[in-house]
Amino acid sequence: MEAIRVQQVIAEDGEVVITGLPYKKGQLVEVILYQTTNIKPRPRLTVRQLRQSGLIGLWKDRDDIQDSAIYARQLREQAQKRGDVNHDFVG
Numbered sequence: 001m002e003a004i005r006v007q008q009v010i011a012e013d014g015e016v017v018i019t020g021l022p023y024k025k026g027q028l029v030e031v032i033l034y035q036t037t038n039i040k041p042r043p044r045l046t047v048r049q050l051r052q053s054g055l056i057g058l059w060k061d062r063d064d065i066q067d068s069a070i071y072a073r074q075l076r077e078q079a080q081k082r083g084d085v086n087h088d089f090v091g
Contacts, residue, residue, distance in 0.1 A: 009041075 065071045
């Protein structure tokens with residue numbers, strides 16, 4: 001069994017909308033909800049902050065990475081195969 005943690009803020013009374021899950025139509029899943037008060041929303045970067053962060057173009061001078069999209073996909077696949085990694089999807 002694989003566990004995925006999704007944290008949502010309730011926007012409408014009695015309603016939770018979760019999208020982007022890695023499951024297919026017809027698969028059986030179990031949803032357990034609990035209320036928490038100690039989770040702080042992640043700060044969002046402005047475009048200016050993102051440009052100044054150094055993240056854009058981070059891999060541009062790497063000779064060992066021919067295609068950054070393929071390399072990123074391989075890193076994600078490796079992380080998903082590790083048993084000690086908590087898969088957090090925040091929507």
